[in-house]
Amino acid sequence: MIPRYSLPEMVAIWTDQTKYQIWFEIEAHSCDALAELGVIPKSAAKTIWEKAGFDPARIDEIERTTKHDVIAFLTNVAEYVGEDARFLHQGMTSSDVLDTCLSVQLTRATDILLKDIDALLAAIKRRAFETKDFVTVGRSHGIHAEPLTFGLKLAGYYAEFTRCKERLIAARKEIATCAISGAVGTFANIDPFVEQYVAEKLGLTVEPVSTQVIPRDRHAMYFATLGVIASSMERLAVEVRHLQRTEVLEAEEYFAPGQKGSSAMPHKRNPVLSENVTGLARLVRGYVTPALENVALWHERDISHSSVERMIAPDATVTMNFALNRLTNIIDKLVIYPERMKHNMDKLGGLVFSQRILLALTQSGVSREDSYRFVQRNAMKVWEQGKDFYTELCADKEVIDHLPQDKLKALFDPAYHTKHVETIFKRVFD
DSSP states (O other): OOGGGOOHHHHHHTSHHHHHHHHHHHHHHHHHHHHHTTSSOHHHHHHHHHHOOOOHHHHHHHHHHHOOHHHHHHHHHHHHHOGGGGGTTTTOOHHHHHHHHHHHHHHHHHHHHHHHHHHHHHHHHHHHHHTTTOEEEEEETTEEEEEEEHHHHHHHHHHHHHHHHHHHHHHHHHHOEEOOOOGGGOOSSSOHHHHHHHHHHHTOEEOSOOTTSOOTHHHHHHHHHHHHHHHHHHHHHHHHHHHHSTTTOSEEOOOOTTOOSOSSOTTOOOOHHHHHHHHHHHHHHHTHHHHHHTTOOSTTOOSHHHHHHHHHHHHHHHHHHHHHHHHHHHHHHOEEOHHHHHHHHGGGTTGGGHHHHHHHHHHTTOOHHHHHHHHHHHHHHHHHHOOOHHHHHHTOHHHHTTSOHHHHHHTOOGGGGGTTHHHHHHHHHO
16 A cells, blocks of 8 residues: 555545544443443443543554553553543453454445445446447457447446446445454353444444454455456456557547656557556455455464455555546546547458358358358458458359349448447446
8 A cells, every 4th residue: 555556535444543443432332332231330431432542653652562452552542541441341352343443444445445436337337328329340359350339348347347336235244244252252251232232333233153253254255356346447447458559549548738658759648547457456356365365264263364454454445446546537538539440440341241241141041151161261362362351252153142232232231230239228227
């Protein structure tokens, strides 16, 4: 997590100040619940809310001696609260605080990411409708295939990121759990009511069986979800990069006045933002494997997961937040060239209509094998000799015998391939 790829709202979730504030709220809400149960005086719970404070620098100072962050925190809070601080952390263990806090931080981070995805979806939708009828060539293996529309390309990404949003909503639900169950998770020294109370106050659900930690399969699924979303982001970024290649140039990133593309070559306009999203997506995916490896803790608890999560939780969410905002900006300002799309589609002299001619021949009584042979031998002349596909077909007696020139010419109509675009749009956007 470095400032270059960080946005303030997300970064704020992972500051020590925010972390300690959540720790305090967990402890203070627990005291309220204990007071309701009559375990501690209600006056003590009130005093804790009124007098408590903390100083991150002082906590760091204490931790240098205690070698334990939660104890350092409690010691510092006690310096503000006084005698009633003895009621803090009653029946709790450190993981109750740490894991519940992480759940709060991840749910808050997810809420930001969901807003980011909504913004990306809005940008894709706007550009999809804007370009719904821009006919372009579809490619398979990077080679010209058949016509479609640019808007249809974007509609596919809209559907994909809609799925990403649904997955992230599910991941948020799974990660939003609270554990206040004490050592090895038995509630021996704290009533389950406290856990339920704290969970409701923090907008979480209770963890059914928390051993001494919230099971890390939840976290593994969460970071795996971020990894899948990152892959979808990269897929869109790579498409932009390909479309901006000089030989294609059907779309390109917005190039701002005064922007420079190369320190050596003044003519350059490079897809640097899309390349950046590609790189950031690799980072987010890189956090998935450590999260998966965190699942297998020893018995009821160890802390091998702790060092991992201190790094991957802020890094993954901050990086994802930045990358989603960057990708939204790319799509929002993407410069699109419909004339270049037409130019590119015409490069192969009509070869993109080969399947329609193949099917027309079969419907005229020719076997599929012969139809394929007739079409392919003329197509190869276009590939190898730069011939015009329609002209070659017209000169092929075996083709013309079954497809007169007027009927053959009608098969070279791009509109044939785009007639169901509206249907697909209704499926995606209605």
